Amino acid sequence: MSVVLEQIFQVGFLAAIIRIATPLAFATLGEMFSERAGVLNLGIEGIMLLSAMTGFTATNLSGSLWLGVLAAVVTGALMGALHALFTVALGLSQHVCGIGVTLFSSGLAYFLYRLIFGQQSVPPSIKSFETLPIPVLSDIPVLGPAVFNQFSLVYMAILAVPLAAFVLYRTPWGLSVRMVGENPRAADSAGVGVIATRFQAVILGGALMGLAGAFLSMAQFNAFTFGLVSGRGWVAIALVVFGRWDPWRSAGAALLFAFVDALQLRMQASGLGHIPYEAFLMLPFIFTIVAMAVMSRNAVAPSALLKPFRREER
Amino acid sequence: MFRLEARTNTPAWFNLALPLLAIGAALVLCSGLIALAGAGVIEAYGVMFSASLGDSYAITETLVRATPMIFTGLAVAVAFRAKFWNIGAEGQLLAGAVASCAVGAIPMPGPLAILLMAVAGAAAGAAVALVPATLRVKFRVDDVVSSLLLNSVIFYALMALIEGPWKDSFSGYPISPPIEDSANFPVLLEGTRLHLGVVAAFLAAPVIWFLVMRTTLGFRIRIIGENPEAARYGGIHVERVLISTALLSGALAGLAGVGEVGGVHFQVMSDISPGYGYSGIVVAMLARLNPLGVVPAALFLAAVMTGAEAMSRATGVPAFLSDVIQGTALLAMLVALLFTAYRIRRVGTAK
Numbered sequence: 001m002s003v004v005l006e007q008i009f010q011v012g013f014l015a016a017i018i019r020i021a022t023p024l025a026f027a028t029l030g031e032m033f034s035e036r037a038g039v040l041n042l043g044i045e046g047i048m049l050l051s052a053m054t055g056f057t058a059t060n061l062s063g064s065l066w067l068g069v070l071a072a073v074v075t076g077a078l079m080g081a082l083h084a085l086f087t088v089a090l091g092l093s094q095h096v097c098g099i100g101v102t103l104f105s106s107g108l109a110y111f112l113y114r115l116i117f118g119q120q121s122v123p124p125s126i127k128s129f130e131t132l133p134i135p136v137l138s139d140i141p142v143l144g145p146a147v148f149n150q151f152s153l154v155y156m157a158i159l160a161v162p163l164a165a166f167v168l169y170r171t172p173w174g175l176s177v178r179m180v181g182e183n184p185r186a187a188d189s190a191g192v193g194v195i196a197t198r199f200q201a202v203i204l205g206g207a208l209m210g211l212a213g214a215f216l217s218m219a220q221f222n223a224f225t226f227g228l229v230s231g232r233g234w235v236a237i238a239l240v241v242f243g244r245w246d247p248w249r250s251a252g253a254a255l256l257f258a259f260v261d262a263l264q265l266r267m268q269a270s271g272l273g274h275i276p277y278e279a280f281l282m283l284p285f286i287f288t289i290v291a292m293a294v295m296s297r298n299a300v301a302p303s304a305l306l307k308p309f310r311r312e313e314r
Numbered sequence: 315m316f317r318l319e320a321r322t323n324t325p326a327w328f329n330l331a332l333p334l335l336a337i338g339a340a341l342v343l344c345s346g347l348i349a350l351a352g353a354g355v356i357e358a359y360g361v362m363f364s365a366s367l368g369d370s371y372a373i374t375e376t377l378v379r380a381t382p383m384i385f386t387g388l389a390v391a392v393a394f395r396a397k398f399w400n401i402g403a404e405g406q407l408l409a410g411a412v413a414s415c416a417v418g419a420i421p422m423p424g425p426l427a428i429l430l431m432a433v434a435g436a437a438a439g440a441a442v443a444l445v446p447a448t449l450r451v452k453f454r455v456d457d458v459v460s461s462l463l464l465n466s467v468i469f470y471a472l473m474a475l476i477e478g479p480w481k482d483s484f485s486g487y488p489i490s491p492p493i494e495d496s497a498n499f500p501v502l503l504e505g506t507r508l509h510l511g512v513v514a515a516f517l518a519a520p521v522i523w524f525l526v527m528r529t530t531l532g533f534r535i536r537i538i539g540e541n542p543e544a545a546r547y548g549g550i551h552v553e554r555v556l557i558s559t560a561l562l563s564g565a566l567a568g569l570a571g572v573g574e575v576g577g578v579h580f581q582v583m584s585d586i587s588p589g590y591g592y593s594g595i596v597v598a599m600l601a602r603l604n605p606l607g608v609v610p611a612a613l614f615l616a617a618v619m620t621g622a623e624a625m626s627r628a629t630g631v632p633a634f635l636s637d638v639i640q641g642t643a644l645l646a647m648l649v650a651l652l653f654t655a656y657r658i659r660r661v662g663t664a665k
Contacts, residue, residue, distance in 0.1 A: 042458065046641075092648045095399055095458060099595050100648060104641025107634055114632035115351055234462040241456065278474035285466045289445075292460065293453040 013262060014146035019220065021251075021258035022157040023048075023212040027236035028243065028250045029164045030208030034080070036168065036245055037201030038181040038304040039087055042098020044209050045233030046105030047079040051213030053109040056224040057116055059126045065218060068126075069153070072214035073207045079105055080206020081199070088198045091308030102233075113224055128222035129153060151219045153211070160208070164247040177201050181302035184309040194309045209233070231285065238288045242295050245302060256291075260284045317659050324654045329607065332654070333600045336647035337614060343646070344639050353629040361628045362621030372620070374506040378578065380609075380616035382407065382587070384515040385570035386594025387601060387608035388522050389439075393563040395526060395603055397539040398556055402446060402461030403567040404591025405468035406439035410568025412472055413438035414575045415582045418493030427497035428510070432572050439568020440561040442468060447560030451553045465591070473584060480582070490582040499577040509577030516609065518566070523605035525562075535559050567591060588619075589637075596644045602651075615640060 027044060034041040041047075055072030059065050079101060086097040117124050129151040137148040147158075168174040176197045179187035184194045212232070217224045239257060243250030264280035345355040366376045386403040393400035400406075414435035418427055445464055449455035473488070480490040499510040526532035534555045537545045542552050574586055593615055600614070601607030622636035 086645065086648065090649065090652060092652070096595070096599060097645065097648060099401065099592070100641055100644040102641075103592060103596070103644060104638060107637025107639075107641050111347060111632050111634035111638050114634055231463070231466045234459065234466075238459045238463060241459065276474040276478045278470040278477070282467050282470040285463045285470075289449070289455075289460055289463050289467075292455045293449055296453050296455045299454075 011145050016262040017258045020261050021254045022154045023215040024254040025157045026208050026212035028239045030205040031240045034202045034205035036181045037177045037198045039202050040094045043083045043101025046102030047209045048213040048233050049229045050105040050109040051075040051210035052217035055214040056217040069214045072210040076206040076210020077203050080203040084199045084202040125223045129219040153215050161251040260287045319659045321657045332650040336650045339646040340643035351631040353631045358629050361625045365624030366617035366621035374508045376616045376620050378507045380612040381512045381515040382570040382590040383593050383612035387597030389563045389566035390594040390598035391603045395539050396535045396559040398559050399458040400563050403594045405465035406442045406564045406567035407571040407591050408468050409438040409442045410435035410571030411575045414572040418497035424496040435568045435572030436565035440564040443560040443564025492581045511573030511577040519609045596640050
């Protein structure tokens with residue numbers, strides 16, 4: 001036990017938690033915006049993968065990391081728009097459309113990647129993001145090197161959380177999002193464009209999922225691999241429930257998951273050799289399922305989640 | 315001006331027309347990708363067709379490929395009827411494969427082995443599906459998320475087995491030991507891979523159709539999906555029916571794994587399923603959740619998958635095209651289903 005405690009308070013361990021939490025935070029915030037407006041986006045897993053691919057490819061071809069990030073964000077927003085087209089404009093089943101978007105995006109990601117790069121013996125790579133220490137702050141003992149000596153995308157994720165909370169709770173648009181997710185009929189009567197607001201929220205959500213994908217292929221790894229996302233999108237959906245559809249709590253949930261994930265990585269490495277490493281890989285997923293079982297009884301989803309809005313229907 | 319109008323009933327030919335429309339739309343949309351890859355669209359689809367349906371051997375290969383997707387398609391169709399969102403057919407398939415492989419490795423007479431493999435595989439799949447169903451009934455956990463997360467758990471469990479106790483000590487590859495020769499499913503046509511499981515899949519479809527459409531359990535499954543309040547009011551124990559649905563759905567997905575072990579691979583490896591569980595969702599939706607429709611829908615996807623590999627070899631278009639076609643077909647089918655709820659009417663110019 002003391003070994004475990006010792007590990008936890010190491011700088012490297014804290015830094016690993018922050019790094020693992022970053023893509024999850026982006027993805028969780030993205031899914032949260034979408035769901036707060038009443039739209040479940042199961043396309044998240046595929047959107048992250050496709051964005052990771054376009055971001056990686058744009059960087060590989062142009063040499064510019066930020067152009068890659070832009071490509072990933074635009075990809076995410078476009079796929080969000082596609083999901084909104086099906087679920088908001090046409091009012092189709094959010095569950096099945098989301099699966100459709102994931103299957104379509106994943107297939108497209110693999111197809112285009114193979115088309116652009118072919119089958120190379122050495123997989124193509126990019127010069128990925130490098131850590132960017134923040135002056136003064138990075139000198140704080142323990143916390144400094146762990147939190148303030150990170151990729152610029154990590155800082156963006158840290159800033160994204162209060163920003164998301166501000167937008168959701170303190171701006172007119174955020175109020176509209178919450179209204180169309182809770183009571184679209186009332187929002188409509190109050191003059192809020194339900195369809196437009198939902199579109200915007202799902203597109204914003206997609207863009208955030210795109211950032212998550214960009215982080216995976218351009219900061220955490222410097223390549224696009226076939227198992228790159230490996231369930232992180234599904235985890236984000238669970239974290240939204242666990243975080244009770246609130247930006248702060250969702251970010252907290254992402255940190256908690258990242259803690260479990262970082263812990264299992266350490267346990268794998270720390271020579272608990274008689275336990276198969278897959279048991280550790282399973283751990284974050286089992287943890288998430290159990291956490292949902294504990295939390296779901298009290299979790300109150302946005303009332304209009306999964307319900308399409310058609311003005312003429314009463 | 316055109317207006318959407320609610321439709322109360324749909325003609326029977328829609329069941330055939332809508333999937334065909336969706337498939338046609340998917341093939342047309344994906345032809346853009348073929349052109350992007352610099353190949354001839356007609357040529358590429360031509361190779362795809364002849365390699366999957368062009369001669370009798372190709373047809374048997376497509377039938378073999380369709381078999382697991384008939385089972386997962388049935389699993390999803392049954393579950394979705396009850397609005398039990400079982401996205402976990404992939405994990406249930408893997409569990410079925412592992413369980414049947416374990417049983418098949420025990421020496422015993424062939425017919426007994428095959429029977430016990432099927433029982434073990436179905437039970438394993440059902441046990442896995444029981445988890446999201448129980449979590450939903452007891453803890454109100456969203457079944458979509460829990461069944462998706464469970465897929466990862468089952469996959470890692472399988473990896474732990476084939477990289478651990480089941481690892482091939484001779485080659486060092488992460489592949490389970492083969493099942494006994496006597497447990498290999500009999501081949502029905504000399505020189506092909508057409509195995510007993512293919513017949514079982516084709517028989518399962520009408521059996522499940524009868525169960526869903528003509529039995530009390532099937533009625534209950536449909537009613538809790540369509541109107542749970544009415545079902546409860548009518549004295550139906552909704553939670554119990556949901557659990558039964560999950561067990562049935564999981565067992566069917568487990569059988570998909572049994573067929574792959576007993577009839578195709580004779581052992582378990584990490585890529586025993588190229589996503590047959592997820593394809594089952596596409597199959598079920600194309601079939602409009604009708605168990606009989608699952609068979610042609612699975613055959614279509616199987617033909618695309620088998621054909622895509624040949625197409626890739628002949629034209630250089632990446633075989634991942636089949637994944638894009640699957641996703642596009644699912645989305646196109648959802649749009650096509652709008653025609654069942656609405657009809658487009660021409661009306662006078664508004665205002």
